[in-house]
Structure formats: C-alpha cells, structure tokens
Amino acid sequence: GDSVTQMEGPVTLSEEAFLTINCTYTATGYPSLFWYVQYPGEGLQLLLKATKADDKGSNKGFEATYRKETTSFHLEKGSVQVSDSAVYFCALSANAGGTSYGKLTFGQGTILTVHP
Amino acid sequence: DSGVTQTPKHLITATGQRVTLRCSPRSGDLSVYWYQQSLDQGLQFLIQYYNGEERAKGNILERFSAQQFPDLHSELNLSSLELGDSALYFCASSVAGGGLFNEQFFGPGTRLTVL
Numbered sequence: 001g002d003s004v005t006q007m008e009g010p011v012t013l014s015e016e017a018f019l020t021i022n023c024t025y026t027a028t029g030y031p032s033l034f035w036y037v038q039y040p041g042e043g044l045q046l047l048l049k050a051t052k053a054d055d056k057g058s059n060k061g062f063e064a065t066y067r068k069e070t071t072s073f074h075l076e077k078g079s080v081q082v083s084d085s086a087v088y089f090c091a092l093s094a095n096a097g098g099t100s101y102g103k104l105t106f107g108q109g110t111i112l113t114v115h116p
Numbered sequence: 117d118s119g120v121t122q123t124p125k126h127l128i129t130a131t132g133q134r135v136t137l138r139c140s141p142r143s144g145d146l147s148v149y150w151y152q153q154s155l156d157q158g159l160q161f162l163i164q165y166y167n168g169e170e171r172a173k174g175n176i177l178e179r180f181s182a183q184q185f186p187d188l189h190s191e192l193n194l195s196s197l198e199l200g201d202s203a204l205y206f207c208a209s210s211v212a213g214g215g216l217f218n219e220q221f222f223g224p225g226t227r228l229t230v231l
Binding site: 036041042043044045046049089093102103104105106107108109 | 118120147149151158159160161164166171172174206208210212213218219220221222223224225
C-alpha cells in the first residue's frame, strides 16, 4: 500500500540555520505530495504541495521539489525562525488509474524546535 | 482559522462508553474526512464522506462509525471505548471528493481521553 517515510526527529536548530527534512514515499501511479505543519494546540495547515514530477512547491520560505526518480519530496528552508517551531508532516494523495483519491497518507511527523 | 469546526474540544470518558464527535465543514465543501492522531500510530485516515455518501474507508475499527448529514456536517461515533482509543481526532473538509488540486482544510481536533 501507499506509505510515507520521514526522517527521524526531533530536529533542533538555531535561528537562521538551514533546514532539511527528508521525505520519501511509496505509491502506485503518480501521487500528489504535500507538506503540512501543525503548531502546538492547533490543527494541520497546508504548507505547500506539488502534483507532478519536477514541480516545486513553495510557501513562507519553505520549498520542496517532487522527485519521481528518487520518490522524494524533501522540505527545505534557507533560514529558520523561532516561529517555525512546529511538527511537520509529509503526506501523499494517491492518483491511480485516472482516479484521484482524496484521502491523505501521512508520514510520522518531524518535530522542529528553533532556538534564538 | 480553517473554517472547519469540531466539537467538543476535549472529551474524557470511561472504557466501554460511547461518544459522538461532531464536525462542520467549511462553507461549500462537500467532502469530510476523519483522521486519528495517536502517539503510536501517527496520523491515520479513518473514513471519507462526499455529499452524504461514504467514499473511502481506511483503518477504521468496526466499533467506529460515521455519517454525513444533509446539511453536510458529519459525526464520528466511537463505541465500546478502549484505553487505546485515546487520541486526537481530526476532521478535514474539501470542495471535491478527490482530484489533483483538492486541498483539505483541517479542524482543530477533538482530544479524546479514555480512562
């Protein structure tokens, strides 16, 4: 079945450091890929998405590129801020046989803590 | 604020009991999804409804059931509760039932504690 694997966390960085959170996936067909962020005590918010190979999703300084050859969708940010401290989830929505399924399959989440 | 509302915010109950979680989707959204977030299982898809009909089913236990009403709000019913059902339950909504650009908007969740 479909699955998403994220790098082991937690990740602790100093402000202005470079961030990479690795994400790889297994899916049939060509899934849509997402990064969601969950701030403490809140629900999930869509951070960025990509729907086909080589697409780059970007938002709030975060970027991720859909790499079909390596089945990856790594999240990057050049300079993190304290306010970026949250849990980050990589997810996919399967598209197979011309049918796009709405449900999301999530990775296990990566806790990011940024210190001043 | 995503526009998706969930009630109650917190729920504490005992083993063997039954509870109902409620979700109101964003205005105009026809699909409702339920997800369970627990420490050991992570975020798991439970079930999806689209315009009142069940569209997809995930790892939902037989003790759990859901429905979507004509006004499009949804309820998740959990019965014969066990300690392991303690989790955060999220509802999400989207305009369509699927599709490449079908963004899901998540509610704040209901935290269920089974004692």
